[in-house]
Each structure stands twice: as structure tokens, then as C-alpha cells.
Amino acid sequence: MSAERARLEELALAAIAAARETAELARVEREFLGKEGAVGKLLASIRDVPPDERKAFGHGANELKRAIETALAARRAMLERERLAAERSAEDFDPSLPARALAHGSLHPLTHVVRRLEEIFSSMGYAILDGPEVELDYYNFEALNIPKDHPAREMHDTFWCDREQKLLLRTHTSPVQLRALERMRPPFRAIVPGRCFRNETTDASHEHTFHQMEGLVVGEDITVGHLIGTMKTFLREVFRRELEVRLRPGYFPFVEPGFELDVRCPFCERGCSVCKRSTWIELCPCGMVHPKVLRYGGVDPERYTGFAFGLGLSRLVMLRYGIDDIRLLMGADVRFLEQF
Numbered sequence: 326m327s328a329e330r331a332r333l334e335e336l337a338l339a340a341i342a343a344a345r346e347t348a349e350l351a352r353v354e355r356e357f358l359g360k361e362g363a364v365g366k367l368l369a370s371i372r373d374v375p376p377d378e379r380k381a382f383g384h385g386a387n388e389l390k391r392a393i394e395t396a397l398a399a400r401r402a403m404l405e406r407e408r409l410a411a412e413r414s415a416e417d418f419d420p421s422l423p424a425r426a427l428a429h430g431s432l433h434p435l436t437h438v439v440r441r442l443e444e445i446f447s448s449m450g451y452a453i454l455d456g457p458e459v460e461l462d463y464y465n466f467e468a469l470n471i472p473k474d475h476p477a478r479e480m481h482d483t484f485w486c487d488r489e490q491k492l493l494l495r496t497h498t499s500p501v502q503l504r505a506l507e508r509m510r511p512p513f514r515a516i517v518p519g520r521c522f523r524n525e526t527t528d529a530s531h532e533h534t535f536h537q538m539e540g541l542v543v544g545e546d547i548t549v550g551h552l553i554g555t556m557k558t559f560l561r562e563v564f565r566r567e568l569e570v571r572l573r574p575g576y577f578p579f580v581e582p583g584f585e586l587d588v589r590c591p592f593c594e595r596g597c598s599v600c601k602r603s604t605w606i607e608l609c610p611c612g613m614v615h616p617k618v619l620r621y622g623g624v625d626p627e628r629y630t631g632f633a634f635g636l637g638l639s640r641l642v643m644l645r646y647g648i649d650d651i652r653l654l655m656g657a658d659v660r661f662l663e664q665f
């Protein structure tokens with residue numbers, strides 16, 4: 326045995342020392358240590374060894390295997406060092422070349438805008454709330470003063486999860502108004518950025534998944550004046566200057582009175598494509614929280630009043646970055662996302 330072992334070791338070490346390339350080393354490795362390799366065959370021949378010599382035989386074969394592995398690793402490292410050295414001394418090697426840049430991701434434009442808005446509103450004392458995207462009919466409609474058969478339901482093309490259980494994908498962030506009223510004691514202020522869903526045919530300005538940011542302020546003597554002041558302050562923070570706003574009447578069952586709030590176009594003076602030549606941009610629906618909604622939320626409307634607004638985040642992002650197709654926002658196209 327020891328003669329055969331010595332012979333194999335000598336052969337292997339010679340082949341390894343002679344190898345000039347890693348591919349050649351791989352071949353030597355297969356030849357000796359592979360499944361059908363010489364060392365394997367040696368080990369298999371243990372059957373023909375008398376029982377009292379088998380232990381020593383196995384031990385020797387394993388030693389042989391380890392010796393070959395060690396030589397292979399050493400030779401491999403050496404070849405690699407040689408290769409690097411050759412590369413460095415080659416004439417076209419330029420150590421001053423900048424490294425290849427690492428590819429890294431970027432924040433979604435929506436994330437940028439939401440973070441900025443959260444910053445602004447928390448500096449005004451607002452809490453940032455969250456609510457479920459799979460919502461109960463009760464919160465999405467019923468307690469927002471939109472009972473069954475109310476025509477306002479038709480404007481919310483709803484994805485139903487389960488009609489029996491009255492589960493749906495929330496069609497707006499307003500259900501969190503009620504969840505906030507139930508949980509927080511007035512006075513309080515809160516914003517709720519989040520995803521909403523509507524079963525709509527998609528086009529450049531409609532998407533089945535979009536983003537809103539609800540605002541809710543409840544306290545004693547909260548008035549429309551506070552609503553206007555809040556929106557002006559927020560716009561001043563975003564656009565870094567004073568912008569005129571105006572209210573038009575708007576109808577939403579959960580606010581009374583309800584408004585559409587417009588802002589003077591920040592991009593032009595005499596009309597442009599963004600404001601469709603009108604110099605006004607529709608910013609958000611809003612209004613004074615309906616007494617019924619307060620009552621549903623367990624808050625006494627005789628004592629407290631409040632205002633609410635529903636900023637269309639998707640629209641705001643599009644305005645901010647000049648994006649003309651809402652489908653890009655949820656489209657997950659890296660070529661689009663890389664730009665932010």
C-alpha cells in the first residue's frame with residue numbers, strides 16, 4: 326500500500342507543479358480526487374486488504390488525499406498571484422482608472438413627496454397615522470355617511486374582497502378618519518398617507534392603485550379659516566412662496582360644507598399646460614367634518630368641530646416632477662424610477 330500511495334503522491338504533485346493554468350489544475354484534481362479518480366480507486370481496493378490492516382490503509386489514503394488537496398490549493402494561489410502580477414505589469418494597465426460604479430437603487434418619487442409632506446405636517450404638530458388597506462364597508466362607506474344605495478358609492482368603483490363579510494379594498498384614505506376619531510381624544514391633528522384602490526379602467530390619469538393623504542383636525546372651535554390657513558402654510562413650505570387659494574363648493578357626504586380647494590398655478594402667470602390655461606390647479610377636496618361622522622367616531626359634535634382634506638398624492642407627485650402618465654408610478658419600470 327505505502328508503495329502505491331507514494332507512487333500516486335509523486336505523480337499528483339508532479340502534475341500539479343507542471344500545471345500552468347487553473348483549468349489544467351481542475352483536470353488534475355478530477356484525475357486524482359474525482360469520483361472515478363485514482364485516490365477513489367485506491368480507497369475502493371480496501372476490500373482486498375486483510376482486516377487488521379484496513380485502518381492503517383484508510384488512514385494512509387486519507388493522508389494522500391489531503392496532501393494532494395493542499396498542493397492544489399497552493400498551486401492555485403500561486404497561479405492567481407502570477408496572473409495578477411502579469412496584469413499589473415502589462416503596458417495597458419492603468420491603476421488610475423476609476424473603479425466601476427456600484428449600481429444602487431433610488432427612492433420612488435412618491436416616497437420623496439410623502440417624506441417631505443410628513444416633515445411639513447409633523448412640524449405643524451400632526452400625528453402620522455396608518456390604516457388597513459383591506460377595509461370594512463362600515464369604515465369606508467357607512468360611517469362616512471355613505472349608506473347603502475347612496476349615489477356617492479357609484480363614484481367609488483370598489484374592489485370587493487368578500488361581499489358577505491363586507492370586506493373591500495379601501496377606495497380612499499377617509500376611513501382612517503373614523504379609526505382616528507375612535508382612538509384619539511380631541512383635540513388632535515393627523516395625516517394619513519396611503520394606498521387606495523378603485524376598480525377603474527386605467528389610462529394616463531386613472532390607475533387602479535393610487536395614493537392619497539388624508540388630513541384630519543378636530544378640536545373646539547375649529548373653522549374653515551383654520552383649513553385655509555393650514556393649506557396655505559403647507560403650500561408655502563412646498564413651493565417656498567405665498568400662493569393664493571380659493572374654495573369652490575364640493576359635495577362629499579362626510580363633510581358639510583364641502584369644498585374643492587384650488588391653488589394659483591405655481592408654474593405660470595397667464596396660463597400653461599399644467600393649469601390648462603386657467604391659472605388655477607385643483608389641489609384637494611376638503612370640508613368640515615360632518616356631525617354624523619363625529620358621532621359615529623364617538624365625538625360630541627356639540628362640543629367639537631373639525632376639518633378634513635384628501636390630498637391626491639399621485640397627482641401631487643405628477644405635478645412636482647412633471648410626470649404626464651399616472652401609470653408610470655406603479656409600473657415598476659426601472660428606466661423611469663432611476664431618474665429620481
Ligand code: PHE
Binds near residue numbers: 496
Ligand atoms: N376621500 C374623498 C375621495 O377620495 C376626498 C375627501 C377627503 C373629501 C376629505 C373631503 C374630505 O373622494
